[in-house]
Amino acid sequence: MPLADDDHAGYRIREQRRLRRLSQRELADRIPYSLSLLNQVECGARSATPGLVAAVAQALGVDASKLTGPAAAGPLPSERLLALVAPLREALDRFDLGPNPDLTTVQPARDLIAKADAVCRQVRAARLRAAAAALPGLILELTHCVWTSPSAPLWRALASAYRTAHDVALKLGHPDLARVALDRMGWAAGKASDPCTEAVQRYKRAILWRCATSLPLISSGHGLLTGETSREALAVAGQLHLGAVTVAAKNEDASAVATHLAAARELADRVGGEAREVHWLSFGRVNVQLHELGASIAMRRFDDALGQARALKLPDSMLMSRRARYLVDRALVEMEAGSPKTSLRYLAEARKAAPEQTRHLPGTRATIRGLVHMSRRAPDSLGGMARWIGM
Known part of the structure; x- marks a missing residue:
């Protein structure tokens, strides 16, 4: 590589x-x-x-x-990316302006709450552009409603929409906008007085920053859940430990990685099964295994990562966004193991499963560059993959 x-x-x-x-x-x-x-x-x-x-x-x-120049940052032309994110940025900017006089009709609260869940589901299915198109209008309507007829369910729905905006912005290569969306999520979660939603926001901030303040964010998230024993709280607490795994792996702190993985496994056993319905975290045993694989890759322990990747069995119910991430990780470790044909096959699977997400994952570009580096003459399939991501 x-x-x-x-x-x-x-x-x-x-x-x-x-x-x-x-x-x-x-x-x-x-x-x-x-x-x-x-x-x-x-x-x-x-x-x-x-x-x-x-x-x-x-x-x-x-x-x-x-x-x-530097390697291309994204596969979509800048004007197409702008068309996706500019309306989202404008919607996020209206958070503190009160009722929106430009909205002549607003959907009922129950419909908006359902749509916040639906757009989150689109991201988990790796349908990024559809989610990006739906989010601005949804956020504007929810923002209007929390100013005119506030309620805890509406504030939670707005926080969820902001969280989805963060996911979309990050996957489309706009970390600055993702940070803004997380700030808005924290504001809405606080208004909802929902400790689990606030803890999820701390988790998202920690893995986005991955810096000196990340671990205190994880700790503060756990603090918000003190005394909470519901399945929801256990799943969020477990996901916070997985966030700590990601941060510790970046810092090559193998001891902290092992400690937080052990804590996450214990909570996954208590949760039982995959908690897909809990804030779309999909916390469970498989998610713990996926984070263990990601940590091994981050610490460049590719022998360990290869064994972990090959041992993983993803359930049919696994969210497409997580499946695509696993396929790209698998392609990366197969490339590092000197198996270019197998690596390229997994990349092709990821592209077929979730093309929008796969194009933007850093592991996709790293794997393709590594495969080119290994090849005296890149095969047509690899050349086509490279052109697809803008190399």
């Missing part, structure tokens, strides 16, 4: 060359530079001059920015 310090112009030249199934000799024959120089540039021994970059870009039929 390519390391961060491999991300230089020479590496990207090699990457694009292999995607076009050219050898170094074949590319050198197409540019006014020697094979020896091209080899040194590709391996990072020499810097790529502007003239060489321009010549290679012309020979490969790509824009020079693909060879000199």
Whole structure:
């Protein structure tokens, strides 16, 4: 798998060359530079001059920015992403402006509450664009209602809609907007006086930031649940431990990972089965296994991750968003194990299962770049996958 310090112009030249199934000799024959120089540039021994970059870009039929600039951040053109997120951003900005005079008709509260649940279900089914299209209007109507006829169920529904907005923004590559949505979720959850919803918001903040304040957020989330013994509270407490696993893995704290995994397993046993209906967390034994796999990947313990990935048996009821994430993780660890064909097969499965989500997962790009790095000439299927994510 390519390391961060491999991300230089020479590496990207090699990457694009292999995607076009050219050898170094074949590319050198197409540019006014020697094979020896091209080899040194590709391996990072020499810097790529502007003239060489321009010549290679012309020979490969790509824009020079693909060879000199950062890797593309997302597969959708910026104007299409803007069309998805701009209305959502505007809806989030109306949170404290009181009743909306532009809304001439508003759906009944029970319908809005049901729609908040439905749009969350769309995200779990990896239908991101459908959710992104539905959210702005839903948030505007819910915001209007909590100002005109506030109730705990409406505040909870608004908090849920904000949480879904966070998920959509994050999956579409807008972490700044995801943070705004989480702030709004915390505001609405506080108005609802719902400790479980507030704890879920702390969990989301912790895994989004993954910094020094993340573990205190996890602790404060557990504090909100003190004395709570319902199945809902147990599931949320368990998910908080899984959030701590994610943070600890990023910090390569194997001891903390093991401690929080053990606590999550104990709570999963008490919850029994998969708590899909609890804040759409799907907390349960399989979710604990998925987080254990993710922690092994984050800590680059790929031998452990490979065994965990191959031992996992996902139930048919597993949410599509989680299934796609597992398939991408499986592709990544198979690539690291030196099984490129198997890796590419799992990527293809993820693409078929949840194309919108798979395109945006960081593991997808890391796996494809790793597979290109392993291939002297990328097979057509890999080249097609690379073009699909914008490489």
